[in-house]
Amino acid sequence: MTSKKIPRLVNAPHVFCPGCGHGIVNRLIAEVIEELGYDRKTILTLGVGCSWNMTRYWGGDFLQAAHGRGAACATGVKVARPDLLSIAYQGDGDAYVIGLSETLNAAYRNTPISVFVINNNNFAMTGGQMSWTTMPGQITTTSPKGRDVKKTGFPIRVPEIVAGFENVAYVARGSVHSVKEIRRLRGYVKNAVEAQLSGEGYSLVEVLAPCPTNWGMNVESALNWMKEEVLPYFALGELRERRSKNGLEKTIEASERSSCGGK
Ligand SMILES: Cc1ncc(C[n+]2csc(CCOP(=O)(O)OP(=O)(O)O)c2C)c(N)n1
Ligand code: SF4
Known part of the structure; x- marks a missing residue:
């Protein structure tokens, strides 16, 4: 039996709750960075929230952005x-x-950064308040009777908005609810990082992840709830596939030609 090498960037056991999705995504990011030889050439910008727990074991350079300012930093x-x-x-x-404004502006400019967003359908670290991604009818501490979409709107699908920007390099939505999807997610993470390294531009990977603690569920029922409620609403897959740098340059040239009447 062969044992899998732990990436150098993971230098201690994780500190997330049992069944949390964050640790799996952290590990995939660390593996990809190391595989591409960037473990000493990466700066990780962490948001405010449970993601901050990464600082307890992340073996590389990082900074913390003020709430919502991750893409700007x-x-x-x-x-x-x-x-x-x-x-x-x-x-x-x-x-x-x-930080919706910062997220959209970086994507709109096609700034060459890779953004990973853990969508666990709530504001977890502060005790499980409603987020814009909270599911219809989902009980949170600020929607104790379940999210009423007539009053608060439907969950937002930001990757679909970003995928509509013309020159964005790569957009995908993955999930950690099954081994098969974790494997597929690893490919999305690698594509996102490579899109930056090859100069193609901005990439966004949203990851659907369980938060059993704030959902008030055990791990098994949290994964089942994801399959039954979350996945039908938030479709998995690549929403914007990578184009070669040349392909992108051709698109820009073509749009410049058409905007000056082809002259
Ligand atoms: C400007 C600002 N508003 C609110 C907070 C309080 N706050 C800290 S963590 C957090 C929730 C973060 O939720 P999310 O980004 O979904 O991450 P999760 O904890 O779910 O992984 C909030 C509201 C803050 N620190 N700064
Ligand atoms: S509160 Fe939720 S998101 Fe935060 S560590 Fe626990 S399970 Fe993970």
């Missing part, structure tokens, strides 16, 4: 040190509610 890192890999790691409350 990761942009600053990239501008100052374009030779480094700049990754933002955030929760849905951080990236999609408080």
